[in-house]
Amino acid sequence: MARTPSDSDNAGLVARTRQGDNAAPLSISEISSLLKRTVEDRFGHVRLRGELSGVKRAASGHLYCCLKDDKAVLDGVMWRGNTNRLPFVPEDGLEVIATGKLTTYAGRSKYQIVIDSLELAGEGALLALLEKTRARLAAEGLFAPERKQALPFLPRTIGVVTSPTGSVIRDILHRLADRFPSHVVVWPVLVQGQGAAEQVAAAIRGFDALGPGGPVARPDVVIVARGGGSIEDLWSFNEEIVVRAIADCSIPTISAVGHETDTTLADFAADRRAPTPTAAAEMAVPVRRDLALALADFANRKARAVYRPVELGHERLEARAQRLPRPEELLQPQAQRLDEATERLRRGLLDRAGQGRERLANWGPRLHPGMLRRGHAEAQRRLASARLVPSLVERPLRDAGERLAALARIADQLHPEKPLERGYAIVRSASGEALTRKARAAKEATLSLQFADGTLEVAPAGSAPRSAGGKARSATPKEPASAPRQDDLFG
Structure with missing residues (x-):
C-alpha cells in the first residue's frame, strides 16, 4: 500500500520556507506584544467580581492580589496612586468588584487585571469585613471592659469631634445649654468620604495632646459624633485608625455615631456609647436644675437632721414632765407631817408644863429655911475637912520650871548664831x-x-565692784553715814 505524504516528510534539520507560505516566523516578544494589544483593545474596561486572595502590598506601595471564584483565578495589580485612595483595607476572603483593564505580563506568560478601583461587593461583603476587623481588634484587647474610663461627673470643658456645618453640633450645643451650660471646643472634621477617618483620628489625638493651662483648654470628656446614614456613610468610624485613636485616648470618650440602630467599631472602643448625639450631651453633663434641687433637698435634710434631736428632746422632756408629780403633791405629805409635828409639839409643851407644875407643887412644901441652912452647914463641914497642902501646888510648878529650863538650854545650843562665837x-x-x-x-x-x-560686806573673787578710778573697793565695812559719832569718854 502506498504511504500518504505528510508534513513530517517535509521536516528537515534546517527550517525551510514552504511553498506558498508567506508568514514569516514571529519572535516571542512580537507575539507577546500582539497579544497585549489584542487583550487591551478588547478588554480595555472591565468590572470583575470575585474573592480576594493572596493580598500583599509591596514596599513600593503597589498592591498585588488574586481574584478568584469557584472555577478560575486571575492575577491583579493596583498601582500606588490608586491604592492610597482605597476606602478600606483589602484582606483575603473579601468579595469585591474590581474595575480596570486586562493586560498581559510577558515575563510570565500571564494575563492580569490592572485595577483602577476596588469596591466591596454589596453590604454582605462590607459586613464581613467589619466583622473580621472587629474580631481582630477585639483580640488585641481594644474593646476590653477594663480599658473603659469613667466619665467625669461635671466636666468643665467638652471636646466635640464632628462636622461644624451639620445639625449634630447644633443639637449637642442646644442640649448642653438646656441641661448644664458648659465650655465646648469643636474640632471640625469630615465625617464621610475620602480622608474622613484620618481627620477624625487626628482630632482625637489632638485633643489628647493638649496640656492643662494651654491657650486651648484640655477637654474633660470628648464626644465623637455624626448623624445617621448607611453603613457606607458611617464606614469612616469603622476604620482601624479611628478605633485605635479612641482606644489610646486618655480622655474619657463618648461615641455618638448614627442613630440607635447604627453600630460602629468606634462604639466598641469608646468609654461610653450614646444612641444619638443628643443622648451623648445628656451623658456628658447632669441637669443643673436637678443638682440645685438635690442641693436644696440636702440642705433641708441637714437642717432636719440638726433640729430633729432637739425636737425629740423637747418631746421626751414634755413626756417626762407630764409624768412628774405636781409640786403641791410632793409637798402635801411633808405639810401633813409638819402639821402633825406642830400639834405634837403643842401637846408636848402643854404636858411638860403640867408635869412641871405638878413637881413644883410636890416640892413646894419641902422648900423651907431649915433645909437651906442644913445644906449650908453640910457644905461648910466638907470644906473644913478638906486638906489644902501648899506642896500639892508647888511640886507641879517646880517640875514644869525644870522642864522649861532644859528646853531653854537646848534652844540656846541650837541657835544658828551660837557657832559664830567659835569662829x-x-x-x-x-x-x-x-x-x-x-x-x-x-x-x-x-x-x-x-x-x-x-x-x-564683801564681793566674790573675779566680780569685785570697781570704783571710778579703776581700783577695787575695799571690803572693809563702812560705817553708815547716818550713824552718829560717839564722843570720847576720856576727853
Missing part, C-alpha cells in the same frame, strides 16, 4: 538669804558675812 561666819546674799552652796554664792554681786561681832 564661824554666816554667808548671806544681798537680800539677806543664807547661802550654803559655793555656786550660788558665786552668782551674787555682793555677799554679807555675819560674824559674832558684826557684819562684813
Whole structure:
C-alpha cells in the first residue's frame, strides 16, 4: 500500500520556507506584544467580581492580589496612586468588584487585571469585613471592659469631634445649654468620604495632646459624633485608625455615631456609647436644675437632721414632765407631817408644863429655911475637912520650871548664831538669804558675812565692784553715814 505524504516528510534539520507560505516566523516578544494589544483593545474596561486572595502590598506601595471564584483565578495589580485612595483595607476572603483593564505580563506568560478601583461587593461583603476587623481588634484587647474610663461627673470643658456645618453640633450645643451650660471646643472634621477617618483620628489625638493651662483648654470628656446614614456613610468610624485613636485616648470618650440602630467599631472602643448625639450631651453633663434641687433637698435634710434631736428632746422632756408629780403633791405629805409635828409639839409643851407644875407643887412644901441652912452647914463641914497642902501646888510648878529650863538650854545650843562665837561666819546674799552652796554664792554681786561681832560686806573673787578710778573697793565695812559719832569718854 502506498504511504500518504505528510508534513513530517517535509521536516528537515534546517527550517525551510514552504511553498506558498508567506508568514514569516514571529519572535516571542512580537507575539507577546500582539497579544497585549489584542487583550487591551478588547478588554480595555472591565468590572470583575470575585474573592480576594493572596493580598500583599509591596514596599513600593503597589498592591498585588488574586481574584478568584469557584472555577478560575486571575492575577491583579493596583498601582500606588490608586491604592492610597482605597476606602478600606483589602484582606483575603473579601468579595469585591474590581474595575480596570486586562493586560498581559510577558515575563510570565500571564494575563492580569490592572485595577483602577476596588469596591466591596454589596453590604454582605462590607459586613464581613467589619466583622473580621472587629474580631481582630477585639483580640488585641481594644474593646476590653477594663480599658473603659469613667466619665467625669461635671466636666468643665467638652471636646466635640464632628462636622461644624451639620445639625449634630447644633443639637449637642442646644442640649448642653438646656441641661448644664458648659465650655465646648469643636474640632471640625469630615465625617464621610475620602480622608474622613484620618481627620477624625487626628482630632482625637489632638485633643489628647493638649496640656492643662494651654491657650486651648484640655477637654474633660470628648464626644465623637455624626448623624445617621448607611453603613457606607458611617464606614469612616469603622476604620482601624479611628478605633485605635479612641482606644489610646486618655480622655474619657463618648461615641455618638448614627442613630440607635447604627453600630460602629468606634462604639466598641469608646468609654461610653450614646444612641444619638443628643443622648451623648445628656451623658456628658447632669441637669443643673436637678443638682440645685438635690442641693436644696440636702440642705433641708441637714437642717432636719440638726433640729430633729432637739425636737425629740423637747418631746421626751414634755413626756417626762407630764409624768412628774405636781409640786403641791410632793409637798402635801411633808405639810401633813409638819402639821402633825406642830400639834405634837403643842401637846408636848402643854404636858411638860403640867408635869412641871405638878413637881413644883410636890416640892413646894419641902422648900423651907431649915433645909437651906442644913445644906449650908453640910457644905461648910466638907470644906473644913478638906486638906489644902501648899506642896500639892508647888511640886507641879517646880517640875514644869525644870522642864522649861532644859528646853531653854537646848534652844540656846541650837541657835544658828551660837557657832559664830567659835569662829564661824554666816554667808548671806544681798537680800539677806543664807547661802550654803559655793555656786550660788558665786552668782551674787555682793555677799554679807555675819560674824559674832558684826557684819562684813564683801564681793566674790573675779566680780569685785570697781570704783571710778579703776581700783577695787575695799571690803572693809563702812560705817553708815547716818550713824552718829560717839564722843570720847576720856576727853
